[in-house]
Amino acid sequence: MSIINWREELFPYKQATDELYIKFNSIKKEYIDLEQHSPIELVQTRVKSIASIIDKSNKRDIHLTKVFEKLEDIAGVRIICKFVEDIYKVVQLIRDRDGKDLTIKEEEDYINNTKSSGYRSYHITIKYKVITATGAKEIPCEIQIRTMAMNFWATIEHSLRYKYNGNMPTHLREKIEACAEASFKLDTEMGTIREEIIETQKVIQIKENLVYEILKNIQNLYYIGKIEEMNEFNKEFIDLYQEGDIEKLNKFNNKLHTMATLYKVSYIG
CATH class of the missing domain: 3.30.460.10 (Beta Polymerase, domain 2)
Structure with a gap:
C-alpha cells in the first residue's frame, strides 16, 4: 500500500x-x-x-x-x-x-x-x-x-x-x-418577532458606528493640538450618549467632522 x-x-x-x-x-x-x-x-x-x-x-x-x-x-x-x-x-x-x-x-x-x-x-x-x-x-x-x-x-x-x-x-x-x-x-x-429584532439591532449598529466616528474625530482633533477643547468635547459626547438621542449624536459628529475638515485632519482608520 x-x-x-x-x-x-x-x-x-x-x-x-x-x-x-x-x-x-x-x-x-x-x-x-x-x-x-x-x-x-x-x-x-x-x-x-x-x-x-x-x-x-x-x-x-x-x-x-x-x-x-x-x-x-x-x-x-x-x-x-x-x-x-x-x-x-x-x-x-x-x-x-x-x-x-x-x-x-x-x-x-x-x-x-x-x-x-x-x-x-x-x-x-x-x-x-x-x-x-x-x-x-x-x-x-x-x-x-x-x-x-x-x-x-x-x-x-x-x-x-x-x-x-x-x-x-x-x-x-x-x-x-x-x-x-x-x-x-x-x-x-x-x-x-424577527422584524422587530432586526430593527432594534439596526438601531444599535447605527449608534455603534456613530460613536466610533465621533471618537475618531475627537482623537483627530486632539492630534492637531486642540487639547484645550478635548474636555468640552468629551463631556458633550458623554452627555449626548447617555441621553441616547441618535439625531443629536449625529449633529455633534457633523460638527466635529466639519472642524476636522477645516483643519485638514487626515483620518485615522
Missing part, C-alpha cells in the same frame, strides 16, 4: 476553508458596514482530523488511498444564522456564486426534510478551486447552514452519538429528539 503524505494532501483543504472563511466573513462585514441585517451571524471552518478521516473511511468501507476521491466533507464550513429565514438567504447567496468562484454539486434541505434523529440544517456540497504551489486543485467542501439553536442541538447530539458509538440508549434518544422539537419551536417563535 502506498504511503499517504497526509500533510501534503490536507494542505489544499485547509487553504480552501481559509479562503471561504474570509469570503463569507466579508459578506457579513459588508452588510454591517451598510447598516443592514446580516443573514450571517458566525462562520466556522474545519478540516477533518486524520483520525476522523480514517474512522469514516472504515465505516464506509473506503480504501484509504481512495478517501480523497470519495469523501466530500473533509473540508467543512459552518454558517450560523439568527433566524431560519436567514438560512435560505445564505443559500441564495451561495447559489449566486455558482459557476463563478465555486461550483455547487448537491443541496440537502434537512430543515424541511428533518432527519429521524431531529437533526436540522441545510447542506450544500461544493467544489472550490485553490491555487497551490503545485498548481490548481478543486477541493470538495460541505457547507452547513443552520440557526444558533440548531447548532447547539447538533453539537450536543453529535457528542452523545460519539460517546455511545451510534448506539444511544432509547430513553436518551427520545429526550434528544424532544429537545430537537423544542429547539425548532424556539426558532419558529423567534421568527415571529
Whole structure:
C-alpha cells in the first residue's frame, strides 16, 4: 500500500476553508458596514482530523488511498444564522456564486426534510478551486447552514452519538429528539418577532458606528493640538450618549467632522 503524505494532501483543504472563511466573513462585514441585517451571524471552518478521516473511511468501507476521491466533507464550513429565514438567504447567496468562484454539486434541505434523529440544517456540497504551489486543485467542501439553536442541538447530539458509538440508549434518544422539537419551536417563535429584532439591532449598529466616528474625530482633533477643547468635547459626547438621542449624536459628529475638515485632519482608520 502506498504511503499517504497526509500533510501534503490536507494542505489544499485547509487553504480552501481559509479562503471561504474570509469570503463569507466579508459578506457579513459588508452588510454591517451598510447598516443592514446580516443573514450571517458566525462562520466556522474545519478540516477533518486524520483520525476522523480514517474512522469514516472504515465505516464506509473506503480504501484509504481512495478517501480523497470519495469523501466530500473533509473540508467543512459552518454558517450560523439568527433566524431560519436567514438560512435560505445564505443559500441564495451561495447559489449566486455558482459557476463563478465555486461550483455547487448537491443541496440537502434537512430543515424541511428533518432527519429521524431531529437533526436540522441545510447542506450544500461544493467544489472550490485553490491555487497551490503545485498548481490548481478543486477541493470538495460541505457547507452547513443552520440557526444558533440548531447548532447547539447538533453539537450536543453529535457528542452523545460519539460517546455511545451510534448506539444511544432509547430513553436518551427520545429526550434528544424532544429537545430537537423544542429547539425548532424556539426558532419558529423567534421568527415571529424577527422584524422587530432586526430593527432594534439596526438601531444599535447605527449608534455603534456613530460613536466610533465621533471618537475618531475627537482623537483627530486632539492630534492637531486642540487639547484645550478635548474636555468640552468629551463631556458633550458623554452627555449626548447617555441621553441616547441618535439625531443629536449625529449633529455633534457633523460638527466635529466639519472642524476636522477645516483643519485638514487626515483620518485615522
